[in-house]
Amino acid sequence: MKPPKKSTKNTKLTKSKLRIIGGDWRSRTLPIPDIEGLRPTPDRVRETLFNWLSVWIPGAHCGDFFCGSGALGLEALSRGASSCLFADTSRIVTQQMTANLATLGATNANVIQQSAVDLLKTPPVRPLDIIFLDPPFRQGWLAKLMPLLNDNWLANRAWVYIEMEKESPLPELPTFWSLKKEKMAGQLCYRLFEVNKPV
Numbered sequence: 001m002k003p004p005k006k007s008t009k010n011t012k013l014t015k016s017k018l019r020i021i022g023g024d025w026r027s028r029t030l031p032i033p034d035i036e037g038l039r040p041t042p043d044r045v046r047e048t049l050f051n052w053l054s055v056w057i058p059g060a061h062c063g064d065f066f067c068g069s070g071a072l073g074l075e076a077l078s079r080g081a082s083s084c085l086f087a088d089t090s091r092i093v094t095q096q097m098t099a100n101l102a103t104l105g106a107t108n109a110n111v112i113q114q115s116a117v118d119l120l121k122t123p124p125v126r127p128l129d130i131i132f133l134d135p136p137f138r139q140g141w142l143a144k145l146m147p148l149l150n151d152n153w154l155a156n157r158a159w160v161y162i163e164m165e166k167e168s169p170l171p172e173l174p175t176f177w178s179l180k181k182e183k184m185a186g187q188l189c190y191r192l193f194e195v196n197k198p199v
Contacts, residue, residue, distance in 0.1 A: 018069045023078030030100045032069040033092045040069040052181050060129040065116035070097050072132040086111045087119050120148035127155040134163040143171040158195045
């Protein structure tokens, strides 16, 4: 009697898909890891955000910290950003991010496996024009990050986008941070700040 075949159900690592919604790579789909806590920014939120930033994206140097699926940085590159630095602590995330950039033929991006806090404590290659911050919810990341964003990482005029749970208060911000846009989507609150550094 032949031994029963082993079931392959649930043994294969499955992957979700991310769809880029605008720009040169519009409608391209890319695999993203199915790991706990990875939640790509919803399509309609991305659409709103990049409508807000449409004038500022072309030529911008961007940072996508806690990049996860890389949805925000990839949208920026697709729409004409000059470069994007992707950072995440997960090896699985950064490996997939590197693979997806290779699939797209993107040569103007770097991927770093490092926490945003540690990264922002190091000198940047260049100041960034736009930074996307989508940290894990309810872990106090923004309070740790905000003081580090007032140094060399931001260009003289920069934009900082923040996603957070809507029930949590924002950390105290410097007076030269100006809230320009704010919206809610379910349990999510997303905001866009303009930062004009003091001379």
